[in-house]
Amino acid sequence: MTSTDILGNEPVRSSVRFPLRLAVTLHAGDRTYEAMTEDVSANGVLFVANQLPAVDTKVEFRILMPAAIMGGKEDVVVYCIGRIVRLVERDGVTKAGAVIDEYSLKAEHS
Template sequence: MGQLQQFDGRNAVRTSVRFPMQLAVVLATESGPLEALTVDVSANGLLFSADRLPPVGSRVVFTMTMPSAVMGAANDVMIHCTGRIVRHQHAENALRAAAVIDEYFLKV
């Protein structure tokens, strides 16, 4: 099992349904842009893998294009999000991080 680093030292309670989706996303981080691939996405956040990880507690900004089938819409939906990294996970020879979404809005 992978090692976890919790932002607050406790296990986060996950209440949203997570959708396993691999979406390319570029996160704006304090140390510059970071190309990543989502592992799963929920209404509250996302789990992503990348070659390097932003520090736990750091702010991230990103835009995701959600497939129309997932959103129940006629067209794909772009969602602009502001959030923060809440934990790191090292699993399956991959670096992963979870980000909680603090704010979001739909881009038209």
């Protein structure tokens, strides 16, 4: 979710976004989409791909968060259920913003 700052110039985000480029597969009904994350926050994810689901589509995905990013010894898999809330297509690249409605974490043993 965004709102405008006092001067009306820049969007103000409700949570900090981290620029993470991670491969992810989105599941939307009977379709799958291969994408990369552009940024991740506690509330949502920005995906980049050639094609992504439409706004209001329910999506399920998992993100493998490397141990180095999580500050631990093991990678962590974040299982997410969310929905696409915005979609922008420009120059053959599609970006989709998704909110995360539910998530669970699991350590990934190497």
